[in-house]
Structures are given as C-alpha cells and as structure tokens.
Amino acid sequence: MAGIPGRRKRQNGAGGNVPLQTRVPAHVKERYERVANSRGISLSRLFEELINHVDPHPVAGTETSQEARAS
Template identity: 65%
Template sequence: MPLQTRVPAEVKRRFDAAADLRGISLSRYLEELIDLDPLAPPRDSRPLQQEGSIEQISA
C-alpha cells in the first residue's frame, strides 16, 4: 500500500531550486539522487545521460 504524504514547502522549494540550477525537472533530479544512494536498489535499465545531470556537474 503506497504511503502518500505532503513534502514541507521549504523542502520542495530547495529541491525545485536545485533542479532549476541544473536545468532539469524535479523528477529527473530525484532520479539522479537515488542513483547516488549506495543503499538504493539498482534500476533494471538506466536512461541515457542527459546534459546537466548531477554526475556530469560533479565530475
């Protein structure tokens, strides 16, 4: 059963701002973050790298 909750407005603003700075959507930003988490389960298939991804910016 999925659990839905509201994200505090300040947290959402911070994530939106971080995604905007990278020129990517909030959804893409969250996908990039989960890819960096060593405890997260691996994806079956990884989409092509997009320009402005976190990995490219931090490299």
C-alpha cells in the same frame, strides 16, 4: 504537466513511467525546485539522480541505470 522552458527533456520511449506523489514541507519543495532549476533539469530527473546517488546499484537493464552510468 507541461515542461519548463530551458530544462533538458528526457528522450521519448523511457517507458514504464508511473506517478509518484508525496507531501513535503514547503521549504523542502522550494530547495528541491531551486536545485532542479540551477541544474536545468526536471524534478523527476533530479529525483532519479538522488536515488542513483543513494543506491548506486540500479536494476540492470533499466533505461535510467544506463543514463546514470553514461553521465
């Protein structure tokens, strides 16, 4: 999927990316996209931020855990 202009992009080499699909009500998807747009981040990065908030103890040594601690 092509990136959306203006959104920050993840550094190359994050590695280990896997597809994730789910079905949500339309109003949830609209809110999700609105929040990502307002923060200037991708939907996948918003999902990472959400999981880092809900579970603040990520697996040691993962790229996303190091990013979360830096931000």
